[in-house]
Amino acid sequence: MNQAVAMQHLAEQICRVTLWDRGEVSAAAKNLLRSIQQPPYSIQADTVCCYSLSRCHSGSSSHDGYASSSDGGGTPTPTSSNGRQLHYPSHAHMDPGPVRLILPGSLAQLEDIICNCQVVFGPDYKQVLLQAFSANSHAWSRFFCEPDIPLVLRGRTVDPSEHTEELTTMLKINTQVLCLMKHQLCEQSRSFEELKIGYFAQFAKCPIKELLEIAVCLSEAVWPPTRIPPMLLACEALKDVLPLIEKLPSSESGDCLSNILHNMREAFRRLMDHTKHHIESNMKTHQDDIIHPMTCFLICSVRSLRSHRNLVQSTLAPGDDSNSFGHLLHDVITCWKSGLTEYANIYHADVQQRCIFLLNNRDHFNRKTDGLLNELLSDWQIVEQYDNEFKLLLIKRYTDEACAPAKSCLNRSCWWWWGSQRPSLDAFTSKFNETFDSQRTWKVPDVALRQDLRDSIEECILSDYTRCLENCSSSGLFCSCLQIDSAGEIYTTENLQTTVQSLFEGC
Incomplete structure (x- = not known):
């Protein structure tokens, strides 16, 4: 048998190999989705902010979309958004179930092909097999396009900031399924592990490429300040899956993964900057509320950031320089304080009313973020001392003006x-x-x-x-x-x- 005929025969053999059980792959994906949707790992939102007298928590003008309190005492009023997830489970807590993704006998069939190739092609059999695997990559990718296999990603056609839940869920599930496929392929039989990984690299080439594209897309997204929770969810999902993607066989993952981390940090810095501009612009709008909507917005933002403290402090904005999380958050809070004072000077000509407005807003913010900022700001004790002194000055000024x-x-x-x-x-x-x-x-x-x-x-x-x-x-x-x-x-x-x-x- 000449080499050309042998190569054609090898390609035909490889094409006939049906290694994966579609039903089991689909079941694994559904079980992983169930892990995301069910407690205890789907931690629910706890971002109660404002009392009912303020319009900022109403459906028509909410900046945060979180549940609100009816009495100012911290008891949440049930709303449709009260169940928003603040976290997805990590891959360690996602259970695919007792699935066997490889069809019985099919792995032995693949190993027989490898053995025969070794006999026919001699020392060059590995290179020959890898070329044959590469030639079949496109045909194998059709496996992931079947309707019962939920492994099709279309991230390039949607806005990641508007479809965060869909994209992050698919990213986590697909990564887990692919890792499980690779694991069972190599662990079920340790023979020819290098060639099996080469086979899997070509078999899963398209979905791995799409995973990377989705990850890049999420990392490059421009997030408006009203979408802080989804942005943090996306970054948390990326941080969770990147080590798994790195273990998948792909020639494109190297630089891509480091770029994704860089993009995430740049996106977070942009988000904090946009948050300052959002507060500045909306502070200029006259409101009749006792508590300004931007105060409520900032409270919900701080609570979201606190719930992802490890993510923002260690991954998105590490260090102690001007780009560190503590400095970025301090700038946002300072911007809000300045905006409050400017707003009070414009819309409250009466000194007494101005003092009450500032006291209400600053005290509301400090009370609702009590115990949170001391974990987020390294110099919070100094900030807290200044706030307490400023509060006493406002009370004294109001009292002197009102009683004089x-x-x-x-x-x-x-x-x-x-x-x-x-x-x-x-x-x-x-x-x-x-x-x-x-x-x-x-x-x-x-x-x-x-x-x-x-x-x-x-x-x-x-x-x-x-x-x-x-x-x-x-x-x-x-x-x-x-x-x-x-x-x-x-x-x-x-x-x-x-x-x-x-x-x-x-x-």
């Missing part, structure tokens, strides 16, 4: 002259009511902040007011003061306290 008109009526020179007590009390009552009647609709949702403001008002005015009343008592005017109070004109100390303690309920 009424407090000025309690003239110190009048404390010692009984004849001036009554005009001082009348003027105080008039100014106090004028100021705080106009603020009865103002709401401070956080109980602790609300109490801090009330206590600050009491501390500012109560001692001077009480001293005035005591002077009235010592001068014989106390009874007339009480009679006037019953007509609703001035306060007793107790009634003044009760009034102050009812402020900021939004009634």
Whole structure:
């Protein structure tokens, strides 16, 4: 038999080999999909942010798509998006089931072909076989196009930022199936392992190439800031499958894998930069909400980033330089704080209202991210100290501005002259009511902040007011003061306290 005839005969033999069980391959893919969709590995979203008074969590204006709280206390209101996954299971937790992907007897058939080739072609039999495998690569790829084999990727025809779940799920399942096929091919019989890997490299050439194309496509995607969770899901999936893809036989994976990692880091830096621009532009839009929608957006973003802390700190933005995750996140938060102040200066000309707006938003952010930022920012203690000092300054400024008109009526020179007590009390009552009647609709949702403001008002005015009343008592005017109070004109100390303690309920 001459060599040309022998080569043709070898090619015909290879074409007749049916190695894989379609039903078992399909079952493995379905089992892997089930692993992704079922608990405990499909961790559910826990990104409760805002209370119902803020429009930012409504369906028409949500920037995050996560569930919201109805009371500000942290209890999620069930919504269609409350089950969004924050993580996919790693390949170690994906179970393909007890499948046998290789048809009985077919592996022995392949090994017989290799043995015969060794006899016919002598020392060059490996090179001859690898050439024959390569010649059949295109024909073998049809196996992956059958309707019962869910291993067809079409990443080049869709926008990865809009089809993240579909692409990442297929990427993880397909990688797992191909790795399992390679493993069973080599482990079932250790004979001719090098040639079996060469066979598999040609058999799975097309799907491996498509896996790499999808991985590159996901890594190069431009993600808008409203798509932070899908972007992190995609990067997490890429990080999980890249070591597996690296083990698959492919001549194209070398530089491609390092480029994918570089692309992921560049994409993350762009995303953080786009997030700053998103906050800046949307901060300029007038809102009637107590909590600005961008505050809620930032809270949900921080929670998403925290849930992928290891990914962002070790893979997407490692190190301590200006491109590290801590620096990038700090810049975003600083941008939001500056935007809040600018917004307050534009839309809240009244100093008191401006202080309440800033207090509500900054305190809401700090409360909802409590315990998260200390793990994300290396200098969080310094930031936290500054925030606490700024909060006290805002409370003091609000208190001084709100109480100054009424407090000025309690003239110190009048404390010692009984004849001036009554005009001082009348003027105080008039100014106090004028100021705080106009603020009865103002709401401070956080109980602790609300109490801090009330206590600050009491501390500012109560001692001077009480001293005035005591002077009235010592001068014989106390009874007339009480009679006037019953007509609703001035306060007793107790009634003044009760009034102050009812402020900021939004009634």
